[in-house]
Amino acid sequence: MQNFLRFALIYFVSAIAIVMVFRDDGVSIMGHLMSSSQVFFIVMGQFALGLALLAGLTTLVVGPKVMLGRARVVATAMIASMFIQAAFTLIKTSLPYIVPFYADPYFAQIDQALHFGQDPWVLTHALAESFAANQLVWVYVSVWGLPAMALPVIIAAIDGNTARVNRFLVLYVVGWVVLGNIIALAGMSAGPVYYDRLIGGDRFADLAPALVDSGLKATWIGNLQESLWNVYVERGQAIGSGISAFPSVHVAMAFVTALYMGERSRLLIPVGAVFVAAILFMSIYSGYHYAIDGYASIIVIGAAWAYMRRRATQAHGFQPAMA
Template structure:
């Protein structure tokens, strides 16, 4: 876990240097980075994820108090890693201007019989509570996304498995969320018409309004990201950055699904169901093309297989 923490801090330093090189050094820039880290600490220290991890923490404090220090390293490493990921995500429209949305929209239609996946998902709206969908996609996902390293530290006694999955977790954020996302720079269905012009996704926007998404935390974040894009090309170190492909929500949910499948077939169906739910909601809320989630799952599985082979040697 200490190696993971060092790596995450090094990546954070790299991200800070990269953004300074791209945008120049300023006190305001460094202040934004500090605010980003503070917001992450607040969320991770008092956010919804604590509600589910707290009983686990108490259990291991009693049973294995020596693991608490390792969990603390995991907590610190996660803050550094997610900060770095967010900073690098903000550079995407500067390094590679958005270009891939038309291609992904066409792929979505081709893979779903000529019907847009958002339309297929909205056909189920009568069975879905909007507040519950938002809470799951934002709060519950964050609970699992940010607690994974600490959970490994507290609960897993297999050193080799911990190393593999910490590597998978880090690669998901960096390779999938930064590198591949930059190469296939895209804004996603919710922004495509506003960014490129046209009205191809106007029916989706109207449908989201009918589903009462305006005013939810998802809608508020979508609005804030768009405002950041139009005011400063998306370069806002406070976490305001747009990137659709691949989906990090699905990628991290897939990491959990793979981990639980390897560790316990009893919990595997629950973890897989959660990943499928996040995939569905990523389309349902307008954030992502379906192919964003499909690509994330494929990437996670390929990385998982590669790491299993690597650590056999």
């Protein structure tokens, strides 16, 4: 876990350097980040309080010595996670200043080619007519947000298998940093919901009224989409800001979470699969992402997980523990 913290600190310092080099007013940008970080720290503080209460109960079972050692690891994981989230949003908001948006037309074409000439968002809205799709908003936002932000903290608190913990810390970094920053920079795209505003024309003209008719525009997701656009136009900075569609960090972190659940118990595999499917569906339905954004994230995370599992098997001569 100490190496994870070291990486987080280096990542954060690198993010500050990127802001200073590529943004017009780096000092002001950092000020905006600090002023908007209060909500994030409140959420993480509430999560920490919940963990502390759980730790108190667990101490009665495993004893204070074991829990004291675990508490240090959990605290380290929480600090590292905070630095990673702060660094990620600094870099993500800065990406268009390094490489301007250029890839949206290509991803839109790929989506149509993969879905028999139809835009995937149209297919999701047609499917949504058969169930209350907007009820998935809380899954896309709140349920997803807990493991997405705090998976290192969770596994540090509940998992004594060091090899598995380290493997999923790497996957966590792959999801946020490799996919969310590095690969995102290589394929800079804004997503269908911003396509016409950035490029012009009416390629996705039907999407905006569809979001209104579905009721999604009036939800937290619709409000956030407008907020992200305003921060982009104003060249500002806030916690969670930044527009970048390819690849989908939402789907990536959902898949990392599902893989962890599957390694802990085969009984959790169906739950994890439903979770990933719900996040993939909502990422397309909301207009945030092209379908290829989610597919690419699943391929990269799946390949990284399979590679590390195979390395663990070759090194130890057995399959990594499932519990």
